[in-house]
């Protein structure tokens with residue numbers, strides 16, 4: 001079976017900073033995969049190269065079996081990228097936002113409205129984006145990333161800034177997305193979240209992947225109590241928020 005993602009020796013420098021310094025990993029089709037690391041570890045740059053949004057200095061990535069660079073418009077339909085809530089169109093309602101995203105892919109309004117309902121926002125359809133709660137805004141941005149029914153979805157810190165209850169509600173939504181057969185690639189600063197959601201995680205620091213594996217296996221290997229502990233052992237420091 002073709003890997004959903006196959007990254008080989010990706011490198012990207014900004015001046016003297018080796019943002020990504022030889023990163024290789026695979027994500028299997030249908031997998032829930034987490035990319036973990038502190039601020040500045042190189043997660044976003046890695047994923048942007050994998051997504052075909054940024055050109056690697058060296059190395060290459062296959063996305064759903066096809067090279068992601070040079071940009072490949074055919075892949076766009078098969079992949080969903082969650083944008084930060086700040087990337088919404090200004091002053092549009094939730095319904096108008098998702099219908100706008102849908103129209104970019106030639107997806108019908110009905111499907112957009114159904115997607116809004118699927119993430120529990122039917123009652124907020126007429127609410128402007130700047131009047132949604134943090135959790136509702138995250139749900140809307142996830143719905144927008146899923147509106148064209150992609151096989152693979154990238155979620156960038158989808159629960160940052162949410163209260164514990166809202167985070168847990170969102171976990172159920174993320175599990176459902178994966179259970180529906182989609183490959184999910186998640187970046188998060190929350191170790192507990194990665195532990196409960198991800199089949200496998202890659203721990204990144206300073207532009208490199210330090211370890212990849214299922215959270216429980218990494219913990220067992222390092223005789224650690226939790227993923228938080230794994231991180232501490234691998235990097236020699238507490239996980240920074």
Ligand SMILES: Nc1ncnc2c1ncn2[C@@H]1O[C@H](COP(=O)(O)OP(=O)(O)OP(=O)(O)O)[C@@H](O)[C@H]1O
Nearest residue numbers: 014017018019037038039040041042043044045046
């Ligand atoms: N466009 C850019 N120009 C210059 N330096 C950059 C640029 N983008 C990222 N960097 C630097 O590259 C390194 C990796 O950044 P990156 O955003 O990939 O990390 P990250 O793990 O996603 O961090 P965060 O968790 O804060 O989002 C950092 O040192 C960052 O300052």
